[in-house]
Amino acid sequence: MARIILLEDDTDIREVVQWILESENYEVFGFVNVADFMDRDLNLVPDLYILDVMLPDGSGLDVCSHIRNESRDAQVPIIIMSAHASLEQVSSGCVADAxxxxxFDVDSLLxxxxxxxx
Incomplete structure (x- = not known):
């Protein structure tokens, strides 16, 4: 079963995305903010990160850059989600895979x- 780490501060969005992914047999670990994400069990190695951009205590783009530059998970794919950022902003902020x-459309997400x- 593939593991996905989801960093999303909006409870409704986080719960819906988690439910959708779990219904497709993914194991999902949700985090509300950057601090909780950084304090996670580092033995938890995901197959995918899904990161929101605007978070209460930081930026998903900064988390993306951290993963890419300072982590053993640098090769793990990353999806950035945002209602506010454009693809150009995301591309300049980190090297995300999608x-x-x-x-978002559920079929597109899946x-x-x-x-x-x-």
Whole structure:
């Protein structure tokens, strides 16, 4: 079972995305903010990260850069989700594998997740 780490501060969005992914047999670990994400069990190695951009205590783009530059998970695929950032902003902020604009289409989300995990 593939593991996905989801960093999303909006409870409704986090719960819906988690439910959708779990219904597709993914194991999802949700985090509300950057601090909780950074304090996670580092033995938890995901197959995919899904990161929101605007978080209460930081930026998903900074988390993305941290993963890419300072982590053993540098090769793990990353999807950036945002209602506010554009693809250009995301591209200049970190090297993500995919971008999803909120609100998002469920089929589009699942297609990107499946492509990156498999």
């Amino acid at each position: 971008f999803i604009q909120k609100p 297609k990107k997740v499946n492509e990156l995990v498999n």
